Amino acid sequence: MSSGRVDAERVARVTVSLRGWERDPQRSLCAQSAAILDVAGVGVALLSGGQPMGSVCASDTVTGKVEEVQYTLGEGPAVDACHEREPVLAPDLAEVTGRWPGFCNGALAAGIRAASGFPLLVGAICIGSLNLYQTAPGPLREEQHADALAVAHVVGRMVLGWQSLAPAGEVAWQLEQVPSHRASVHQATGMIAAQTRATIDDALSLLRAYAFAESRSISDVAGDVVGRRLRFGEGGPLIDLA
């Protein structure tokens, strides 16, 4: 199957053209990848245990927003690509049926028409996803697809290369944005668990569901919870203190 094969020559080329990432990964990794792949936006998300942990980088603000939608809902090409260990392609988000209703709406509202996720596979493990976004509908060209496989291959190894140099128990500084950007989400989750006596996982689901129902980003809602402008009641109903 053509979709899964990484081309050695492309890997070599991508590795060369992406030198210099090391110094400023957050700014250049996604922007340079978007230039190589000739797409509107590129995001790199990390996943742990099949759950999105947040983005290492996004090439621009629109991409950042769409990455946020995937994270808020815990659904989209990134999650599925990691789960299926295969590229997941959505050439027209307006035509997708039955899959990621929330993600499709959010991405379309941000002006994105096509999205795809390429798993960051290292050996048997998927550590994240390379996400491509396009403003016009249509499949990736063969070239783009092959290059995306190569970029995902290189990025996966690069991420682990960074992590291999990190002090024990810590996240590599290049990846620091992933946990720190989401701190308020996890704090809010802990608060909601205490407010509702739900488990942590259920508390996160409550937060997600609320953000989705209100068409807001999860970070936004989490900010309200931590700022004590919003609390969740034990019986389920939400009490807005604002």
Place this chain on the structure above:
Amino acid sequence: MARETLILRTFVALADTLVDDYDVIDFLQGLAENCVALLDVTAAGIMLADAKGSLRHAACSSEQMRLVELLELQLEQGPCFEAFRTAKPVVSTSRDDAQARWPQFAPRVFEAGFASVSAVPMRLRSNVVGALNLFSSGVTALEDPDLELAQAMADVATIGILQEQAIRSSQAYSSQLEAALDSRVVIEQAKGMLAEKLGVDVDEAFALLRRYARDHNRLLSVVARQIIAGELQPGALHGDRTHQPQQNRR
């Protein structure tokens, strides 16, 4: 199949190991068989060093070769050992030469029907991972360009093996990354839970968490997990605060 085509195919297969998940033993088995097809040799075998640096049998083109290699391992002498130790190709030019170099091993090799023996190291820069044994029933010693081709195949195979080893340690790094991310998550969750239950802000909750972990000589993430799991009551953290000589700091 034409020799050139076969050489090309062998190298493409070798290069594939750079980008694919592959089975090392399968791959080495193929390499041994291709050596017999491409070079003027009767049998080929590959030995790889284990974590302690001792050679182990990995793959070979025939059962007879396997027995000879096992014997070589037992006697700890022979071309494979020499190539591995010196990181240079080893070519025995005659029976007498072989007899003089490996007095115990050589007679057994001749008994098995081989007349000339050679080996090339599997190396990448200073890293020697093993050696490729090439035995022939004819008396002609292996020479260039066959020797060169054998070394080139061994070199590319080495890159594949080293990459595979790197990927295996990558799995350790990906678990480390996952653990580091998870502990950050659980610490933030515990901060939120404490803030809510104790009616403090998240910074104060973190200070309490850290103080408790320090006082009890436990990892922050371990204490955080206990709080999330309900094994440690938030009040316990608050209570500890009074025991701290807070005023004496500075």
